[in-house]
Amino acid sequence: MKNIVVGIDIGGTNTVIGVVDNTGEIIVETSFETQPFKNDKAFSQHLISEIRYLLNDLANVNLLGIGIGAPNANYFSGKIESAPNIPWAKDVSLAAILNKEFNVVVKLTNDANAAALGEMLYGNAKGLTDFILITLGTGLGSGFVSNGKLILGHDGFAGEMGHITAVPGGRLCGCGKQGCLETYVSATGIRTTVLEMMRFLKTDSVLQKYTPKQITSKLIYEAAVDGDKLAKDVFDFTAKILGEKLADVVALTSPQAVFFFGGLSAAGDLLLVPTKNYMEQNLMPIYRNKVSLQQSALIGKNAAVLGAAALIWN
Amino acid sequence: MKNIVVGIDIGGTNTVIGVVDNTGEIIVETSFETQPFKNDKAFSQHLISEIRYLLNDLANVNLLGIGIGAPNANYFSGKIESAPNIPWAKDVSLAAILNKEFNVVVKLTNDANAAALGEMLYGNAKGLTDFILITLGTGLGSGFVSNGKLILGHDGFAGEMGHITAVPGGRLCGCGKQGCLETYVSATGIRTTVLEMMRFLKTDSVLQKYTPKQITSKLIYEAAVDGDKLAKDVFDFTAKILGEKLADVVALTSPQAVFFFGGLSAAGDLLLVPTKNYMEQNLMPIYRNKVSLQQSALIGKNAAVLGAAALIWN
Numbered sequence: 001m002k003n004i005v006v007g008i009d010i011g012g013t014n015t016v017i018g019v020v021d022n023t024g025e026i027i028v029e030t031s032f033e034t035q036p037f038k039n040d041k042a043f044s045q046h047l048i049s050e051i052r053y054l055l056n057d058l059a060n061v062n063l064l065g066i067g068i069g070a071p072n073a074n075y076f077s078g079k080i081e082s083a084p085n086i087p088w089a090k091d092v093s094l095a096a097i098l099n100k101e102f103n104v105v106v107k108l109t110n111d112a113n114a115a116a117l118g119e120m121l122y123g124n125a126k127g128l129t130d131f132i133l134i135t136l137g138t139g140l141g142s143g144f145v146s147n148g149k150l151i152l153g154h155d156g157f158a159g160e161m162g163h164i165t166a167v168p169g170g171r172l173c174g175c176g177k178q179g180c181l182e183t184y185v186s187a188t189g190i191r192t193t194v195l196e197m198m199r200f201l202k203t204d205s206v207l208q209k210y211t212p213k214q215i216t217s218k219l220i221y222e223a224a225v226d227g228d229k230l231a232k233d234v235f236d237f238t239a240k241i242l243g244e245k246l247a248d249v250v251a252l253t254s255p256q257a258v259f260f261f262g263g264l265s266a267a268g269d270l271l272l273v274p275t276k277n278y279m280e281q282n283l284m285p286i287y288r289n290k291v292s293l294q295q296s297a298l299i300g301k302n303a304a305v306l307g308a309a310a311l312i313w314n
Numbered sequence: 315m316k317n318i319v320v321g322i323d324i325g326g327t328n329t330v331i332g333v334v335d336n337t338g339e340i341i342v343e344t345s346f347e348t349q350p351f352k353n354d355k356a357f358s359q360h361l362i363s364e365i366r367y368l369l370n371d372l373a374n375v376n377l378l379g380i381g382i383g384a385p386n387a388n389y390f391s392g393k394i395e396s397a398p399n400i401p402w403a404k405d406v407s408l409a410a411i412l413n414k415e416f417n418v419v420v421k422l423t424n425d426a427n428a429a430a431l432g433e434m435l436y437g438n439a440k441g442l443t444d445f446i447l448i449t450l451g452t453g454l455g456s457g458f459v460s461n462g463k464l465i466l467g468h469d470g471f472a473g474e475m476g477h478i479t480a481v482p483g484g485r486l487c488g489c490g491k492q493g494c495l496e497t498y499v500s501a502t503g504i505r506t507t508v509l510e511m512m513r514f515l516k517t518d519s520v521l522q523k524y525t526p527k528q529i530t531s532k533l534i535y536e537a538a539v540d541g542d543k544l545a546k547d548v549f550d551f552t553a554k555i556l557g558e559k560l561a562d563v564v565a566l567t568s569p570q571a572v573f574f575f576g577g578l579s580a581a582g583d584l585l586l587v588p589t590k591n592y593m594e595q596n597l598m599p600i601y602r603n604k605v606s607l608q609q610s611a612l613i614g615k616n617a618a619v620l621g622a623a624a625l626i627w628n
Contacts, residue, residue, distance in 0.1 A: 081600060082599065082600060128468075129468065144566065144567075146460055146461075146463075146465045146467070146472075147463050147465070147466070149460075151461070151465075151566075151567055152461070153444050153460070153567055153569065154442075154444040154445075154568060154569060154570040155568055155600075156568075157568045157600050157601065158444075158460075158566060158567050158568035159566065159568075160565040161565065161566060163565050163598045164561075164565050165558065168558070175598045175599065176598075177596070244482070247478075247479070248478035248479060249566065251474040251475065251477050252456075252465075252472060252473065252475060252478070252563065252566060252567075253458075253465055253472050254466075254467020254469055254471045254472035254473075255467065255468060256468040282479060282491070284477045284490075284491060285396060285489065286396060286471050287471065290468075
């Protein structure tokens with residue numbers, strides 16, 4: 001009998017389920033779209049059937065537990081509470097539902113917290129005691145590790161850097177506030193910036209030949225790499241906002257490194273080099289040239305699923 | 315023989331030395347002005363003579379160690395490094411100097427971190443695992459406790475909320491940056507706001523009869539309590555900036571409470587009530603009505619000295 005854990009990453013776009021062994025290898029994996037469910041019951045039922053499907057294919061395994069990373073997920077209550085980017089996720093007791101179904105330990109945390117745990121156990125954060133992991137997907141998630149432990153806060157909801165105010169009175173956010181960092185710095189945010197710049201600026205751009213729906217962060221990245229001025233300006237605009245806010249965050253937790261994960265982080269140096277410059281310009285002298293910004297080591301490997309599983313292996 | 319600890323709070327204005335017993339009582343205490351020393355050597359020599367003077371008066375005591383809270387003090391290196399508000403404090407190995415002199419354990423941390431420890435051991439933060447302590451004196455210092463432990467950061471310099479950017483391109487700060495929170499929210503900051511408002515606004519105010527040097531945060535507080543419109547506007551302006559930034563900080567560490575200590579915190583509800591309102595307006599829904607803002611329980615008792623001593627009692 002081989003011990004296994006199910007790791008689940010519920011993202012704004014996709015839900016990924018992986019069966020993980022104790023060496024951090026994902027044995028089997030599947031995924032489906034997160035959004036198109038009428039309600040949380042419909043989602044939960046589909047999730048359960050997908051987990052059963054994966055487990056039924058495996059011989060001689062012993063399921064130790066299920067770990068879940070999800071937006072606005074609460075480690076203490078085991079619930080997803082009002083996830084800004086997922087309409088059905090208002091108040092879902094997912095840990096209790098899966099525990100009843102599979103009769104194993106179920107632990108749940110913020111998707112970015114889970115990715116931070118994954119980075120610490122299997123990635124570039126091995127041996128680090130103080131670091132931040134930022135996921136740049138549909139939104140901006142963050143997991144803070146301090147003194148070698150996740151900062152969960154008194155209520156389990158710490159680590160929402162995506163919802164600090166980047167631009168007072170700025171873009172409306174899914175959380176109900178205005179100007180949140182994730183409305184500018186995320187795959188969605190950078191797309192909005194492109195559409196705004198194309199509407200109001202006269203700069204020629206290869207992106208003008210696409211409809212708004214066709215424009216993705218990947219397309220913007222490719223245009224910038226090809227030298228498109230507007231696309232490059234958009235990355236600079238995004239890096240400036242991110243760099244300024246990172247400088248604030250460094251002054252609070254003084255991390256050794258910040259790791260980036262998720263769709264937009266694939267832009268790599270195109271985003272991280274200018275972000276680092278803007279961050280350094282806004283840092284107090286004692287923090288300068290000490291904090292490295294780098295891509296997650298687990299981008300191909302799915303840090304979020306490994307991290308979700310790590311909730312159990314821990 | 316009674317075991318004792320020396321706790322030292324080096325503030326931007328005064329340095330306080332207390333001899334503390336294991337019940338958290340300060341047996342004897344003395345203080346002197348921090349600023350008027352030619353260099354760090356002159357300061358250290360005076361500090362040593364004041365400690366000796368206190369200890370010589372005590373019979374049958376056993377000195378266990380010396381704990382120090384100071385601006386930009388580093389727990390890991392035992393040094394004060396470039397404290398923005400103290401000219402002589404560029405790179406002072408204070409832990410090593412006192413260790414050599416007294417031959418006991420010497421530990422040193424940020425003055426606000428020390429106050430946070432004091433609040434946790436003897437004050438309103440007893441039993442709390444996630445809270446923030448903010449000192450509003452010459453500058454704004456902060457100590458963050460998460461999972462029951464101080465967030466020190468990888469280099470010992472975490473917890474500098476006073477140096478997050480409140481107003482981009484705003485007031486020049488002692489740290490070399492512009493628009494740092496402490497240039498607006500501190501005893502010094504609120505004084506600057508009064509002088510700016512008196513210069514540029516035509517509002518009548520009782521404060522106009524004082525010279526700039528005579529205006530203190532205490533005087534501004536008293537004017538506001540007496541109904542002076544300008545003084546009340548100044549508190550509102552200060553509360554708005556502090557409340558907005560607290561909302562950002564809550565989204566990162568989700569504390570149960572924020573405690574206020576130091577000169578300006580004596581304003582109590584006059585500052586804390588509007589600050590709470592502005593904070594709530596800027597919080598993501600999941601954090602609303604969960605975080606209490608309150609004065610330190612140790613304002614009369616000197617939380618900073620007790621906290622500095624707590625570095626040793628721990």
